[in-house]
Amino acid sequence: MPDQPQKAQPAESKAAESKAVGSEAESNAEGKATESKAVKADKADEASPSGKKPGKWALDVDVKPDTGEPTRNEGFRFAAFGALLIVVLFAGYGLGRLNNGTPAPAAQTPSAAPTAINENMPHTHGATGAGTTTTAGAAVGGLSLSSDGLTLHPAATTFQAGKPQPLRFTVDATGGAPVTSYAIVHDKPLHLIVLRRDLTGFQHLHPEMAADGTWSVDLTLPAPGVYRMIADFTALVGGRQIATTLGTDLIVAGDYVPVPLPAPERTTTTGGLTVSYAGTPGTQAVQPLLMTVTGGAVEPYLGAYGHLVVMRQGDLAYVHVHPEQQLVDGKVKFWITAPSPGDYRMFFDFQVAGKVHTAAWTLRVS
Numbered sequence: 346m347p348d349q350p351q352k353a354q355p356a357e358s359k360a361a362e363s364k365a366v367g368s369e370a371e372s373n374a375e376g377k378a379t380e381s382k383a384v385k386a387d388k389a390d391e392a393s394p395s396g397k398k399p400g401k402w403a404l405d406v407d408v409k410p411d412t413g414e415p416t417r418n419e420g421f422r423f424a425a426f427g428a429l430l431i432v433v434l435f436a437g438y439g440l441g442r443l444n445n446g447t448p449a450p451a452a453q454t455p456s457a458a459p460t461a462i463n464e465n466m467p468h469t470h471g472a473t474g475a476g477t478t479t480t481a482g483a484a485v486g487g488l489s490l491s492s493d494g495l496t497l498h499p500a501a502t503t504f505q506a507g508k509p510q511p512l513r514f515t516v517d518a519t520g521g522a523p524v525t526s527y528a529i530v531h532d533k534p535l536h537l538i539v540l541r542r543d544l545t546g547f548q549h550l551h552p553e554m555a556a557d558g559t560w561s562v563d564l565t566l567p568a569p570g571v572y573r574m575i576a577d578f579t580a581l582v583g584g585r586q587i588a589t590t591l592g593t594d595l596i597v598a599g600d601y602v603p604v605p606l607p608a609p610e611r612t613t614t615t616g617g618l619t620v621s622y623a624g625t626p627g628t629q630a631v632q633p634l635l636m637t638v639t640g641g642a643v644e645p646y647l648g649a650y651g652h653l654v655v656m657r658q659g660d661l662a663y664v665h666v667h668p669e670q671q672l673v674d675g676k677v678k679f680w681i682t683a684p685s686p687g688d689y690r691m692f693f694d695f696q697v698a699g700k701v702h703t704a705a706w707t708l709r710v711s
């Protein structure tokens with residue numbers, strides 16, 4: 346949580362408000378937990394209570410790294426497609442999980458051969474239900490407490506501003522028993538994203554799980570308001586791998602002073618580093634997004650050169666995208682498709698000199 350709010354520098358002349366993003370987080374890149382343990386690495390970025398807006402998605406988009414072609418616009422929509430389609434795509438691209446649901450195996454079509462999750466390939470996580478529609482809308486994650494037979498069950502959702510408190514929750518399977526087996530994805534069995542509804546106060550944490558399936562992590566919510574917690578994981582239930590993203594609200598009583606979403610900018614700073622991106626995400630096709638970090642060499646963090654969480658303003662739909670396995674001309678390359686037109690806040694977690702930082706930008710998709 347500590348953040349170091351920094352201002353984004355207007356790369357261009359957009360003057361807008363720069364937001365303070367910054368924050369780095371602490372991370373522990375600790376070990377990779379093995380199954381059920383969770384490690385925590387966290388970071389908090391944008392801590393600025395002042396300014397961001399909420400909204401997020403979690404999607405993962407996989408794209409074909411080589412071709413410039415997007416695997417499909419649908420990064421976001423994968424979930425929506427039929428399993429076969431999904432399987433085909435993934436198989437072709439070697440992508441890993443789908444957003445929603447189950448990892449490669451389309452959650453839905455059992456007949457499809459389960460694909461292995463290859464977290465080394467660019468891909469997206471997130472969508473909540475593998476079952477989401479097949480329509481064009483992008484399948485986004487984090488909008489529901491339950492999906493695919495799993496239900497997020499927080500022990501408490503009320504916090505006091507600025508005070509560290511334990512956040513505890515379980516993911517209950519049908520029948521109510523907490524899930525205790527999880528696949529390790531990007532070095533962790535569960536990734537937790539927390540941010541306020543105005544898209545400020547972003548934190549990426551890794552709770553630890555007790556033997557009974559209770560996840561816990563110390564959480565400090567800096568200022569009053571309604572926050573969103575989004576758990577991104579792959580549960581192992583009854584022989585199935587259920588990759589999903591569940592979310593719920595966390596409340597901090599007090600006078601909530603929402604921070605306006607900073608204007609779209611392509612360059613920001615965090616931890617003394619300047620981070621910019623190139624690429625224009627749209628809804629029609631998967632587009633490349635290249636992040637350039639100036640001031641330090643980007644190192645692998647949680648199994649990749651970076652992790653990108655994109656949150657949609659208005660509903661906090663969550664999309665989580667992973668980059669190509671190798672740097673491209675020193676840049677971290679993602680492939681992404683927006684689920685809809687609108688404003689989003691992008692949070693790019695990366696590591697330099699052993700420290701995890703988070704750069705954030707406002708993205709306007711038209």
Ligand SMILES: [Cu+2]
Pocket residue numbers: 533535536537549550551647
């Ligand atoms: Cu994580």
